[in-house]
Amino acid sequence: xxxxxxxxxxxxxxxLFQLCALAQTKIMVKDIAEYNEAVNxxxxxxxxxxxxxxxxxxxxxxxxxxxxxxxxxISAETPxxxxxxxxxxxxxxxxxxxxxxxxxxxxxxxxxAVISFKKNNNEIANNCRLTDCTVSNYNPKxxxxxYYLELWGKNNRVDHSNFTGKTNAGTTLVVWLKxxxxxxxxxxxxxxxxxxxxxxxxxxxxxxxxxxSTYSESSSKTLVENNFFQKCNGEIEIxxxxxGDNIFRNNLFFECEGTLTLxxxxxxxxxxxxxxxxxxxxxxxxxxINAGHTVINNLLVGLSGxxxxxxxxxxxxxxxxxxxxxxxxxxxNIQNNTIINCRAVALGVGKDEEKTVAPTNVTFANNLIxxxxxxxxxxxxxxxxxxxxxxxxVSSQAxxxxxxxxxxxxxxxxxxxxxxxxxxxxxxxxxxxxxxxPEDDITGGIRENYVAGAFNLGAKDLPEAIKxxxxxxxxPEIKEVKPREDSLIVKPGLGTLKKAxxxxxxxxxxxxxPGTYFIDDEMRVEGNIKIIGSEKGKVILKxxxxxxxxxxxxxxxxxxxxxxxxxxxxxxxxxxxxxxAVVSPGKGKDGKYSLFIDNCDFLNFTNTNGxxxxxxxxxxxxxxxxxxxxxxxxxxxxxxxxxxxxxxxKVNAQNIIIENTAFKDIKEFAINFYCKGxxxxxxxxxxxxxxxxFNNVSKEDDGVIVKTNGIESVQISNTVFxxxxxxxxxxxxxxxxxxxxxxxxxxxxxxxxxxxAKQKDLMFKKPKWEDESQFIPSKxxxxxxxxxGIGRIGLLPNN
Numbered sequence: 001x002x003x004x005x006x007x008x009x010x011x012x013x014x015x016l017f018q019l020c021a022l023a024q025t026k027i028m029v030k031d032i033a034e035y036n037e038a039v040n041x042x043x044x045x046x047x048x049x050x051x052x053x054x055x056x057x058x059x060x061x062x063x064x065x066x067x068x069x070x071x072x073x074i075s076a077e078t079p080x081x082x083x084x085x086x087x088x089x090x091x092x093x094x095x096x097x098x099x100x101x102x103x104x105x106x107x108x109x110x111x112x113a114v115i116s117f118k119k120n121n122n123e124i125a126n127n128c129r130l131t132d133c134t135v136s137n138y139n140p141k142x143x144x145x146x147y148y149l150e151l152w153g154k155n156n157r158v159d160h161s162n163f164t165g166k167t168n169a170g171t172t173l174v175v176w177l178k179x180x181x182x183x184x185x186x187x188x189x190x191x192x193x194x195x196x197x198x199x200x201x202x203x204x205x206x207x208x209x210x211x212x213s214t215y216s217e218s219s220s221k222t223l224v225e226n227n228f229f230q231k232c233n234g235e236i237e238i239x240x241x242x243x244g245d246n247i248f249r250n251n252l253f254f255e256c257e258g259t260l261t262l263x264x265x266x267x268x269x270x271x272x273x274x275x276x277x278x279x280x281x282x283x284x285x286x287x288x289i290n291a292g293h294t295v296i297n298n299l300l301v302g303l304s305g306x307x308x309x310x311x312x313x314x315x316x317x318x319x320x321x322x323x324x325x326x327x328x329x330x331x332x333n334i335q336n337n338t339i340i341n342c343r344a345v346a347l348g349v350g351k352d353e354e355k356t357v358a359p360t361n362v363t364f365a366n367n368l369i370x371x372x373x374x375x376x377x378x379x380x381x382x383x384x385x386x387x388x389x390x391x392x393x394v395s396s397q398a399x400x401x402x403x404x405x406x407x408x409x410x411x412x413x414x415x416x417x418x419x420x421x422x423x424x425x426x427x428x429x430x431x432x433x434x435x436x437x438p439e440d441d442i443t444g445g446i447r448e449n450y451v452a453g454a455f456n457l458g459a460k461d462l463p464e465a466i467k468x469x470x471x472x473x474x475x476p477e478i479k480e481v482k483p484r485e486d487s488l489i490v491k492p493g494l495g496t497l498k499k500a501x502x503x504x505x506x507x508x509x510x511x512x513x514p515g516t517y518f519i520d521d522e523m524r525v526e527g528n529i530k531i532i533g534s535e536k537g538k539v540i541l542k543x544x545x546x547x548x549x550x551x552x553x554x555x556x557x558x559x560x561x562x563x564x565x566x567x568x569x570x571x572x573x574x575x576x577x578x579x580x581a582v583v584s585p586g587k588g589k590d591g592k593y594s595l596f597i598d599n600c601d602f603l604n605f606t607n608t609n610g611x612x613x614x615x616x617x618x619x620x621x622x623x624x625x626x627x628x629x630x631x632x633x634x635x636x637x638x639x640x641x642x643x644x645x646x647x648x649x650k651v652n653a654q655n656i657i658i659e660n661t662a663f664k665d666i667k668e669f670a671i672n673f674y675c676k677g678x679x680x681x682x683x684x685x686x687x688x689x690x691x692x693x694f695n696n697v698s699k700e701d702d703g704v705i706v707k708t709n710g711i712e713s714v715q716i717s718n719t720v721f722x723x724x725x726x727x728x729x730x731x732x733x734x735x736x737x738x739x740x741x742x743x744x745x746x747x748x749x750x751x752x753x754x755x756x757a758k759q760k761d762l763m764f765k766k767p768k769w770e771d772e773s774q775f776i777p778s779k780x781x782x783x784x785x786x787x788x789g790i791g792r793i794g795l796l797p798n799n
Contacts, residue, residue: 029049035048047072049075068096074097074099089116090115092118100133104133105134108140115133131160133472139165143504145168154186157188169205169505172206176212178215189225195481197234198233198506201506202235208238209240211241214324216290222243237287238259241261242264245265245268248273249272258309262287263289270296271295271438274298277300282309283309285342291327292330296334297440305343311345312345313347314346316328325354330362333436335363345379348382364387365389365390367392375396389404391406392406441454441455443464485509492512497512501523504527514538516542518542519542532566533566533568543577553578553583563582564598571604579605579609599629599630602635616641624654625641626657628659637669649681650683662694669704670697674709675711686715693720699725708731714731716739720767721746722744729751732751734754735755740758746764768781
């Protein structure tokens with residue numbers, strides 16, 4: 001090539017280089033109009049910079065075609081100084097677009113997500129990135145559902161960002177797999193800070209969800225690594241895996257009231273994650289459902305959750321399960337995890353009439369479990385024949401079965417307050433490496449000498465989940481996150497109350513207008529829910545007659561929930577009488593709940609097939625069951641908490657409070673509160689009855705008005721027992737903490753006492769009513785303080 005032509009070629013290259021340099025422009029924009037113009041004209045390599053300040057009520061559309069070498073960049077002038085608020089959102093679509101430095105703060109959206117990786121169903125994002133951004137307290141006034149971020153397309157990345165303070169319905173970050181262009185997406189979610197999310201009060205409060213049950217048999221191949229989850233308490237599933245072939249690695253979970261849940265989908269890899277519960281209630285670890293998963297090299301410390309929230313829980317499944325239920329666990333490898341001062345591992349958990357299939361071909365091997373309080377290390381809920389146990393070491397005073405665990409004393413040291421086994425632990429070396437055992441430990445160190453647990457002996461490094469840097473380059477100052485407090489006005493009609501309950505948040509008040517509310521389906525209550533009639537005596541709840549399936553009950557309280565009912569009439573009369581007004585969580589559902597009734601009437605619950613106004617199921621536990629200023633009338637049974645008959649000293653409630661309440665015309669018992677076993681004397685359960693009336697209750701031979709078997713703290717004051725002349729006795733009081741005082745018994749036999757129970761100022765006189773239907777005493781009645789000299793007996797005035 002001659003020098004002349006070489007100069008020409010070099011000149012062409014130089015011109016092309018200059019053209020490329022000119023094409024890669026940096027454009028500063030100060031408002032949405034300039035922004036839209038810049039985006040519409042963007043070329044590969046262009047940089048669009050949003051001027052610092054507040055951008056209010058904007059719909060940002062980041063659409064373009066960049067390349068791998070020359071992505072289109074959309075960024076803040078200064079990271080964290082561009083504030084997106086008001087009714088605003090961001091949509092990303094196209095190829096190789098990077099959005100960075102934006103802070104979505106204290107706003108809301110009317111779209112499906114604050115940030116979406118698609119413009120519409122036909123224009124989606126591939127190879128795009130969101131980085132160095134924040135979304136905080138971006139919640140609507142009403143509890144409408146939307147996501148903070150939704151990922152569509154393939155090969156997108158969300159990293160070094162902050163997502164905090166979501167209180168409305170909808171997952172914080174969701175990955176969709178709705179068609180071929182979204183499958184095997186290989187998205188990467190890394191180095192993000194997922195901050196506090198208060199309990200939502202119902203399903204849909206996950207922090208991350210990958211897939212749905214419909215597409216759970218499809219492969220997603222999403223990578224979730226090096227993220228920090230702090231107080232992500234939206235619901236039991238912090239992360240909900242609902243697709244195949246996903247990886248969860250090097251993540252830190254701190255004081256999160258839930259679990260990394262392999263809910264649907266197969267072949268997940270869960271490794272090198274750290275769970276620190278700090279002994280907070282309900283904090284959990286890893287829950288396993290479905291097939292082919294690997295759970296290795298995880299560290300779980302100070303987790304207080306049990307059952308579904310156990311440090312490691314393996315669930316029972318359903319034969320021929322539909323996609324949206326519980327497919328059986330099989331072919332799962334759980335190895336080399338370290339569990340320190342947690343509640344028991346739960347194997348086969350959830351077994352019931354539906355979930356009858358035990359896990360099969362589950363390797364549970366070379367795990368290290370230690371605790372300092374001698375508590376159980378394992379709870380089994382069914383057959384363990386499908387588990388293969390090898391080399392699991394327990395350091396605890398707890399009793400263990402040698403078929404599953406070997407006991408040993410373990411020497412520990414700390415690295416930055418994190419407990420790690422020392423080099424001098426020969427017991428941990430006496431285990432066998434299996435063909436599917438991990439080759440490295442939780443810190444990434446090669447396992448030259450194979451040992452049980454997550455760490456190599458004498459490890460000197462911290463897990464990546466502890467030492468990583470996460471979140472944006474700036475530090476967003478985010479106000480304290482508080483649970484939502486919503487209120488809704490509900491109109492009478494068919495199904496209107498259930499529809500309103502579907503819109504509730506963690507704390508919601510439902511105000512019911514006067515009228516009749518026809519119930520066509522059972523209503524489940526989750527969260528802190530108050531249902532208040534706007535006028536006493538004018539808000540009626542009844543079962544609808546023309547429904548295909550008759551409801552068994554009006555309300556079911558979910559675990560960790562509180563239900564308040566006020567100024568309501570629940571009337572069970574009709575052709576098909578429901579069994580219950582209110583029931584506890586289902587059998588064996590862990591987690592305290594409470595029920596508070598005020599100024600309510602429960603009428604005509606006459607179903608004799610085991611029916612009662614309130615029922616507590618076996619192995620459920622209420623902190624408080626309270627009935628105040630209410631009437632329970634013309635029913636088969638009142639409150640039934642009698643199913644804890646296993647002899648372990650358990651009860652269905654800590655406190656039952658009956659105050660200024662009337663039980664009238666109840667065929668069997670008014671209250672049945674039961675305990676059996678040595679623990680009954682020490683469980684501190686109480687039944688408190690004050691200013692109440694029991695009239696015409698349990699008139700059958702050998703009946704009992706208030707049954708208190710095994711309950712040693714029953715306190716009855718200022719109460720009337722009348723017109724139950726055939727009963728065996730009204731109540732039996734046992735123990736020094738039980739007493740009855742300033743009360744009247746008329747045609748109701750005598751109270752039974754034992755073990756130091758006391759009585760004071762009992763009267764066996766006719767009450768003398770002015771209005772017996774309302775239990776209003778006459779002026780000469782001995783129920784009045786001015787006539788007995790002690791205090792009013794029976795209902796208080798104006799009830």
